[in-house]
Amino acid sequence: STCLSTSPFLFSIACLFTEALLLSLVFPQGSKHRQLLATLRALEAASLPQQPPSLPGSDSEEEIVERKKKCPKKTSFPSVSIEVGKKRKKKCQKQGPPGSDSEEKEVERKKKCLKGIFSASDSAEEDKRKKKRQKQVHSNPAQHLDNDNLTGPKACKSSATNDLSKPNAGTSANPPHTLSRKQWRNRQKNKRRHKNKFRPPQPPDQAPATAPTEETEVPPDPSLHRQEDRAGALRSRMAQRLDGARFRYLNEQLYSEPSSAARRLFQEDPEAFLLYHRGFQSQVKKWPLQPVDRIAKDLRQRPASLVVADFGCGDCRLASSIRNPVHCFDLASLDPRVTVCDMAQVPLEDESVDVAVFCLSLMGTNIRDFLEEANRVLKPGGLLKVAEVSSRFEDVRTFLGAVTKLGFKVISKEQPCPWLIVGKKRKGFLRKVEFLLLCSPFC
Numbered sequence: 001s002t003c004l005s006t007s008p009f010l011f012s013i014a015c016l017f018t019e020a021l022l023l024s025l026v027f028p029q030g031s032k033h034r035q036l037l038a039t040l041r042a043l044e045a046a047s048l049p050q051q052p053p054s055l056p057g058s059d060s061e062e063e064i065v066e067r068k069k070k071c072p073k074k075t076s077f078p079s080v081s082i083e084v085g086k087k088r089k090k091k092c093q094k095q096g097p098p099g100s101d102s103e104e105k106e107v108e109r110k111k112k113c114l115k116g117i118f119s120a121s122d123s124a125e126e127d128k129r130k131k132k133r134q135k136q137v138h139s140n141p142a143q144h145l146d147n148d149n150l151t152g153p154k155a156c157k158s159s160a161t162n163d164l165s166k167p168n169a170g171t172s173a174n175p176p177h178t179l180s181r182k183q184w185r186n187r188q189k190n191k192r193r194h195k196n197k198f199r200p201p202q203p204p205d206q207a208p209a210t211a212p213t214e215e216t217e218v219p220p221d222p223s224l225h226r227q228e229d230r231a232g233a234l235r236s237r238m239a240q241r242l243d244g245a246r247f248r249y250l251n252e253q254l255y256s257e258p259s260s261a262a263r264r265l266f267q268e269d270p271e272a273f274l275l276y277h278r279g280f281q282s283q284v285k286k287w288p289l290q291p292v293d294r295i296a297k298d299l300r301q302r303p304a305s306l307v308v309a310d311f312g313c314g315d316c317r318l319a320s321s322i323r324n325p326v327h328c329f330d331l332a333s334l335d336p337r338v339t340v341c342d343m344a345q346v347p348l349e350d351e352s353v354d355v356a357v358f359c360l361s362l363m364g365t366n367i368r369d370f371l372e373e374a375n376r377v378l379k380p381g382g383l384l385k386v387a388e389v390s391s392r393f394e395d396v397r398t399f400l401g402a403v404t405k406l407g408f409k410v411i412s413k414e415q416p417c418p419w420l421i422v423g424k425k426r427k428g429f430l431r432k433v434e435f436l437l438l439c440s441p442f443c
């Protein structure tokens with residue numbers, strides 16, 4: 001009826017159609033009937049110009065009737081739906097939020113219910129959201145307590161207030177109450193205390209800590225360099241101490257074993273020889289004067305033609321310090337001038353040298369062998385020069401007694417500490433000995 005009311009043209013067709021039907025029932029063969037049908041056809045042709053062309057003679061009366069039945073439906077439904085939609089819209093506008101929204105809310109609610117069943121985390125999320133809202137309100141207590149002109153809906157404000165008033169307000173059904181200013185402050189204090197509990201301590205003048213981000217550049221800490229330097233220095237000190245300890249250990253071995261053992265030791269472990277000499281150098285450089293330099297100074301005052309044999313020469317410092325020809329002997333070689341051998345047996349002819357030197361090298365338990373070998377290679381009237389630490393001897397007198405029995409005459413001794421040169425010139429002795437005794441041990 002709505003359709004017909006909107007289109008008078010269609011209305012008239014419908015009237016004619018109804019009339020034709022009635023006439024056809026009353027006068028099935030009448031002329032009025034035919035007339036009406038013709039009119040109907042004409043009207044139909046006029047009213048349906050856009051319909052696809054049909055084959056001639058295909059349209060029966062029933063078809064036409066059928067088409068007419070369908071036609072108003074086709075034209076009327078969209079307009080009806082539009083009208084209905086418009087009316088609904090107007091209604092909705094009057095009522096407030098659109099009906100679709102309420103539907104959405106319903107769907108949302110259902111979804112939430114389902115989620116609540118399957119995941120407990122959503123309720124936690126809901127709590128978080130509520131807490132967030134609480135925080136927002138907390139951040140401005142004045143607003144919370146005094147400001148009535150909040151931009152958000154009042155319901156929101158009241159819920160925030162409820163949340164503040166009770167820690168479990170989000171889940172509790174208890175009636176809400178607003179916090180007093182004092183209560184609110186206490187709560188803030190407690191929160192701050194709780195936070196600081198888990199925060200690393202900061203200096204009081206520093207700004208509150210912000211979460212470190214990737215963009216945050218950490219300024220280089222100068223104390224780190226100092227720490228590294230200190231660590232490096234400590235490492236080298238420790239390494240020095242370790243070397244010192246190993247030197248003392250080797251030194252002890254050289255003094256407490258026969259020279260044959262010492263030779264084996266350095267043959268098997270050449271590194272030990274290097275280490276021993278590093279340790280020796282680091283010790284001896286602390287002394288006010290190196291004994292080898294003292295001996296070199298004395299030899300420089302004598303003729304450079306004198307042949308010198310350096311027993312236990314080390315790094316050939318003596319050979320480097322004088323112009324005399326020097327035979328250098330040692331258990332291992334630190335210098336190409338060294339003849340590697342045990343000084344108990346040196347490859348020299350008898351009575352072939354003018355000066356024999358033992359500078360801190362009377363090591364091993366077979367000292368006697370060394371001194372006899374020196375006596376062998378020294379020319380008659382030759383000079384034996386010995387420099388040794390006092391701790392090397394239990395009794396210096398006994399030692400000197402033994403030396404004289406070997407055919408030496410002690411000719412001089414020096415004793416301004418730390419040097420002690422023991423010697424005494426005696427007539428009739430073929431060989432002389434100058435004895436430089438060091439008062440201080442290796443330290």
Ligand SMILES: C[S@@+](CC[C@H](N)C(=O)[O-])C[C@H]1O[C@@H](n2cnc3c(N)ncnc32)[C@H](O)[C@@H]1O
Nearest residue numbers: 259292312313314330331342343359360361363
């Ligand atoms: C403390 S160092 C002194 C080095 C050098 N004379 C100096 O004053 O600079 C002692 C040296 O004597 C050497 N030595 C000890 N016993 C020896 C032996 N039986 N034969 C050869 N050399 C020996 C050691 O190998 C070492 O090089």
